[in-house]
Amino acid sequence: MRVSRRKFLKETAVAGTAAAILPSTILATGRMSDRIRIGVIGTGLRGQGLIGLVLRRDDVEIPAICDIDERMLEMTLARFDEADRRSPKIYSAGEKDYLNLLDKENLDGVIITTPWRWHTPMAIAAMESGKHVGVEVPACLTVDECWNLVRMSEKTEKFCMILENVCYRRDVMAVLNMVREGLFGELLHCQGGYQHDLRRVKFNDGENPYGGGVEYGEKGFSEARWRTQHSVDRNGDLYPTHGGGPVAQMLDINRGNRFVHLTSTATQSRGLHQYIVAQAGPDHPNAKVKFKLGDIVTTVIKCAKGETVVLSHDTNSPRPYSLNFCVQGTRGLWMKDNNSIYIEGLSPEDHKWEPDEPYLKKYDHPLWKRFESKAAGAGHGGMDFFIVRAFLESIKRDVSPPLDVYDAASMSVISPLSEQSIANGSAPMKFPDFTRGKWKTNKPIFALNDVY
């Protein structure tokens, strides 16, 4: 099984115009696999969620999983029981046992849902062993890792899909549809971000995943075990893909456009320390920890076609959840935080917002129309259904995935560039061109039809 970009492009040639949405039949190649075999490396809460979705399908097997956390593995096995599926083989003999899984198991692809620092090494090893990869966000932590992913995918012709689920959020897909229909005119500016009070994720009691204590690292449980250390060691936009990924699709990044440079600026760091003191008092050992991560990090990206993107990273402070979406073009704009839209010539009153809901309904994406009932109940408001489906269908149909290794690299590289910018007084940092010039002629690949 190999990725045939040419075949994919040929079959979907009619989708060359941005607005086209194809009926599902056009994509059928007649060479679909009946059943595919998927391994899962990393069975924390996120991995368990995705496994649950995979196990809904009769045409996919999970013969092997890998983790080193006994409790998480137990919880995962319970998922197999619930789904009445055969228990997978377990690889849990240390941090490198995933290599044995890759070596010994006959798999079509692997899903990687481990702590961030493992994403790239595991994805590299998986491709090298002949498996397609679906990797959680961010796919890579350094510029070198991004390049390594790209090179390995090109060398092995195995794909590396970034599992950026927010690309499939219903409102985001409807707005993508509007962008492709030209409703906003020519795009000028987008906003996104990750504004999510993670204090009860970054700290817990070592038993429960959320809150109840101020422990992290070895004494923490679930994400607190590893994610919090990034806030100690790094100052930058640590989690740029939920905001940057969806707007990258709207802006045709890597397909007619690309991210050119960014600047990042961070506020002082207060929230995590204050939380520890408020919860556990000034004498708790963690009250002495210095967190490098500024509470709010603002990143401004310039695109080759001229557009700008503002991303906000805001995870240490009390605030309502938002991904900060705003999409603006020469004819109008959409803003999520006030659930409003304004389109010149369509909106009833000049200079006045109108509710976005009728537009979101009218431009509902064909994928959502088709799979609404199946997506209901899947994680994160249904988004997870689509990201898992896209990964599995790409393997089954032997086609390029809708989010590929270039997406993985260009979305994820925002973090290291952001860190470098902040370390250099907000100096502009250039994005590598991971496509090596192909962005000029590449055509859009994301969500062009109602298949995946």
Added chain:
Amino acid sequence: MRVSRRKFLKETAVAGTAAAILPSTILATGRMSDRIRIGVIGTGLRGQGLIGLVLRRDDVEIPAICDIDERMLEMTLARFDEADRRSPKIYSAGEKDYLNLLDKENLDGVIITTPWRWHTPMAIAAMESGKHVGVEVPACLTVDECWNLVRMSEKTEKFCMILENVCYRRDVMAVLNMVREGLFGELLHCQGGYQHDLRRVKFNDGENPYGGGVEYGEKGFSEARWRTQHSVDRNGDLYPTHGGGPVAQMLDINRGNRFVHLTSTATQSRGLHQYIVAQAGPDHPNAKVKFKLGDIVTTVIKCAKGETVVLSHDTNSPRPYSLNFCVQGTRGLWMKDNNSIYIEGLSPEDHKWEPDEPYLKKYDHPLWKRFESKAAGAGHGGMDFFIVRAFLESIKRDVSPPLDVYDAASMSVISPLSEQSIANGSAPMKFPDFTRGKWKTNKPIFALNDVY
């Protein structure tokens, strides 16, 4: 009459804590002028609006005005008639006749409401001739102009107040009150900006101030006559003070804090050209004009105490009006665009916005409480009443104005620094310290009481 900062500070010493609001009596010096005399240079629509407010007061005379536009002068004289006030002497003999006004007239202060490029030269000349200055925004267009204003004010001991009316917007003042009461905790991040579809301001038919044609420059009328050329010649945040001024007060800029550096990034320029073509066709001569100004300019400022400020300049595109305000601290945040607030421990539901209205009422600023009925009917929702009052009362009471030459410089310098940043690929630009170190010990001066 000279500015006595010491006197002002001594009288308001109890206001040293940020939260204090003084009753008006404390400020009475016993040396108030009964009547003051104000000249007005620039009698376009903005000047006429401010003149109308000055003429409401029996204790202020306007013995002289200056402009070179006959039609505007006529409209201005009608204002005097309407108010049943004696007609002023008119200086209209060419662009430099303002120097004669300054030379010949016995005035306590002048209001400068001319096209931007005249603000600094006129303010400099006015201070040099012994008059206090109230100057419209922006006060200066280059870094040198900013320094020149500062030096002249220091040398002459005449004040140069920037007439940044949005500092007095009712919701903004209530939020300032909340900031000073510590409701948001320690501030982390603010947003502001100028998101205003000015296409019908930048172009008109030469007869009416708004729309009806695509003329500007010599063929335009009112602001189109001069403002539009800035969009041809400059790429940067051309109008930063409506957003930056109010948040500067919240952040104690020049008084315990300062702007340290900024980056700016601009989108492509589309809106103005497209507007000309849509209104007048591709063959209109103005369809050939190249506009340098990017449609949306995003500026990120870093403050000495660590906070960040994002300013948006967005004047060429169809969109609802917004000043983009957002104020966020370690305890919560306010966002204007969704009229919402969230304060940890106060808001009824964790992670959920609540309407801002009860908070805006509860924290209504004493100035607004006291002058609500008088402000009603004044320009821009009442803000103009307060900015004019502040200017006049500062002269009458012989005290420092609430927005001084350091405010004028540090708010206005955002424009040239923004232009330089964009011209250099979003490189960070350092703010000059116009206070020469005094920001470390200066105390807040804006809106500490219910007087002005």
